[in-house]
Structure formats: C-alpha cells, structure tokens
Amino acid sequence: MTFGYAAFDLDGTLLGEDGTVDPVTLDGLRRLREHGLSLLVATGRSPYRLQQLGLRTEVLDLFEPLMLLRDGDIQWNWRTDAIESMRTVPDTVVPALLAWGFPDIVVDTGRGIVATSESAAARYARLYRCPRSSIAVSGRLPHSPALKVTVFGDRRDVVDALTGIDGCSIGPRKAGRCNVVPHGSCKTAGLARLMAERYAEPTLGRVVAFGDGDNDVCLLGSVGAGVAMADSHPGAARAASLRLRGTLAGYLNAGFPRGLEKIRRAGRRCRHAT
Template sequence: MRHTDETFTTCAAATPPENRTQYTEHGPLRYAAFDLDGTALDERGHPVNGLDEALRRLRARGMRPLLITGRSAVSFRRTAAAHMALTTFEEPWLLSHGNALMDHAAGTVTVRRALPSGLAARLVQAGVPDLVVETAGLLVAHTRRAALAYALAYALPRSAVQLAPDLALATGEPELSVTVFGAGVEIARHLTDIRHDLNHVAAFGGCVLRPEGTCKATALAEHLTAHYDDPDGLSATAAFGDARNDACLLHSAALGVAVQGADAIAVRHCDVHLDVPLADHLAGFDPSRAVGRSGDTRRAAGGRPCSGAHDERP
C-alpha cells in the first residue's frame, strides 16, 4: 500500500529544468497526453485559449492527442458537455487517474483498476463518519455533510452527488475511489488487510483511497499497449501536466512538459518548463524534432513506467 499527501492545483520559448542533463532528439512522437485541470483547462475551468486548434494541428502532424485526468466520470461528463473542445481528444478518455476509460460515442465507462469490493460499506460499518464513493457512473455520499463537502471540494453542483446513507446505490459497483472527510478521522487501522493507495488531501483535511498502483504513467502505458498495440508507447509520448499527480507521467514519457504555473514537483520531473501559454508552445511543436531525456533515463528500475514521482513531498 502507498500513503502520500496530495494537493489541489487549479512549460515559442521554453526552458529545460536545470537538473536535466541528458537530452536526445527522438524519432517522431506519436502521442500527446494531457492532464485536464491546470493544463488543458485554465483556473476558471475553461479550455485554455487556442486548445481546439492546437489539438487539430497535432493530429495533422501525425500525433494522437490523449486525455488523462483525475476527474471522476460524473465530473468529466459535465465538463465535456459544457466545452466541446474537449471532444477533440481521442477516445476513450482516461479518467480517475487512468483507472477508468470513458468512450463518449459508445456511452460507456470501463473500469480497469478498482478498490476491493464493498470497501466503502466496510468503512461505514466501522464507524467512519463522512465519505463519498466514486463508481463508474455515480458519486454516492454516506451523509449530507459528505455530499456537500465533496461538491465544494471538486466544484460540482450538490445534485451531482447522490445521497444514500447505506451506500446501496453503489452496491455491487466497482469502487474507483473513496473520499473520507475529517482531519481527525483515522482509517488506516481499518485497512491493514486491504490493498490500496491512501492520499491525504490538505485542502479539505481528509483523505482519498484509490486502487493500489494508481499512477498516470502506468495507466497510460497500459492503455497504449491495449488500445494501440504499442507496448513501448511511452517512448513516443509527449506528456503535458501541471501537478504532482502528473510528475510520474512527465518523468516517464519521452518528453515531459510542465505548463506555466506548474508546481515544484511537476517541474522537478519534467524536461521542459513552459514560460509561454500551452497553445503558443503547441503552435510551433514539431513531433519529429522533440527533445527529451535520453532513453536510459525514462523509466524507473526494471523498466516500470511508475517512478514514484507522484509520491514526493514538496
């Protein structure tokens, strides 16, 4: 199991971070993977200026624009419906840190990695007070207080979170995450025999349980293998992100790009930190001449996509 801290964060000219010393010019990149909040979306939750045209230009240059976000399916559906530019990303979209795949055209969400069945109900029975469980199609709260806290924390309307004190609405559904509210709530003692990742979230004084091994780099590598039959796809990927939960992907991709305003951990693990808006950078982006780390530094020991970068503290 993995226990870490997590933060909410709402790289034309660009500079490589000083700690990157080995660079190489890659063959043509085939994929461009984007984080959503703080990367493809601005601080107001709107697509960054010029995003739609930039993605179309990448397609014209032979790249597949992919989306990988920590958002739940419920949250992402609302955002995609409001901003059609997001539909320019190639489907399926990778949600919940890549643990779920949404095919908008087919109207389906496929769970690839889930928590042990019935974990949320087990925590309720153990007396954990306020929690919300995320499934492929629902957000279900145990209490009204938890529903309101979740809606406020993730900028959702209260109606997006269903209320079911016994969590019956989530019964039998794969659980993608369980969010527990309350700084003083101790849940680790209830999880000693459960395989999981536990992230403490300072923004609301609680924690989020996710499937063990949750990692954007791992999820994208698995997706490129399964969907495109490209087991070495990360070595042909440019990744764009802004936050700590993007750090592993920025580190593992052939080219990791931290956008303007990215946090320190994301910058530490990128190849390029932008000092211009994302769309401006993409306007001159040439996938045939992208420069990133040399191949022997892209992967963690043993060739695993996950480097553990997203677990680092500031």
C-alpha cells in the same frame, strides 16, 4: 525518435478556469493533429465528472475515442459512453469504513457520486469544484463499484479501519480528507496498458505528456518528454523535461516541440506498471 502521441491532463492544463478549452488552445491541438500526433486524455476525473464539463464535439473529435480516466483506472470510450475497463477498490472497503463510524464519506462510482452527509457533499463539491447538486446524499453508500472513496477524517483512523484489506492504497491527508483508491492507481501505469493493448507501443517513449498536478508527477517523468504548465505543482515541474513560461496555447501554436530536442529514448518504467 519522433513523437506519435500527446497525452493531456484536463484540469489546470487543457481546461481554463471556466472548464472549457479556449479557441487558441483548440487551434494548437489541431496543429498537433496536422503534424501526425494522436491526442489522448489522461485525467483524474471519472466518466460522470468528465461529462459534467459538457465539452463540445469539436473538442472531443480531436481526441482518440478511448480516454484514460480516474488517474489511469478507467478506459472510457467517449463516443459510445462505454467503460471498456475499470479498476476499483475492494468491495470490503466501504463497509469497513462505515463500521468504523466515519460520518463523512464520499464514493465515486464512475457513473455518480454519493455522500453519507450534506457536510461531506458540500466539502467534496468545494474541493473538486463540481456542482453540489451532482452529489447524492444517502445513508446507503454503494459498496461496488467504488473507484475512489474520499474520507473526511484522520488518516491514521482510515489506515486502522482498512487494516487487513489488500488491493487498495490510502493517499496522504489533504484539506482534511484522504482518498482510498485501487492499489497501483497511476496515470503512467494506465497509459502504459492502453498504449500496449491498443497501439502496440512497448514503451511510452513516443509520448509527450502535458500536466500540472501532483497526480501528473509520475507521468511527466516516465514518458518520452513531459511538459509542465507554468504554475505546476513543484513535483510536476521537477519531473518534466520542460516547464512552460507562458501559456499552453502559445506553446502548442508557436513553440512545440522547441525545448524537447533531447527527449528520452524510451519512457522510464513506472513502478506501478505490470
């Protein structure tokens, strides 16, 4: 079985610290295209946060029009700026959190980010390395659509506040906050839907994925072959078929597909896939 698709995480994988794709990596992406691979994006960013990067057209043109955003919850067409499908948390989540009295909440609607307080906006901007000016502050948080709700507070209180509300998942507490996302949010499940619907691929077996974060763990272990960056999250490194010793640019230009000879015959099915 040969690869037909390459799926890339952005932050920490394809992008440098300055939020750009360097020229050598760009050459590597062109090399994959020349070898017949279709290039896909699978990122945790929403359309709004991806557009903040200001990626050049020469970069975007290398990728398929439909990008998988917000960890698989959004299919966004970068050519038309259209959200073609989107999964959100239930409309009752934000009101329940506000009623509980959490002072610092941030909602990502896909087209903007709104915080309840200056403190929440500043903390969110630092955590996600986005401009503070890109986050609105308002006492009237949007209830819908809410792709991701970030709560700065105790996770146990968030669980209590959302008791009885189905259709959402509460992530672990990290750096003083936890995220509430649609139930089943996962890059693997989102990519499986996209591949089946748009490319008539019954499995992820012909996909090679590149990633580095804890939100890439499932994806790197479920595709035909997963490649983890040299400084990856430990879970991502364990799940991958190959962990790079050098740079992504070096591997794409001189190494790929070395180290992936024993690829899985078919992608392992993710527990979130339907």
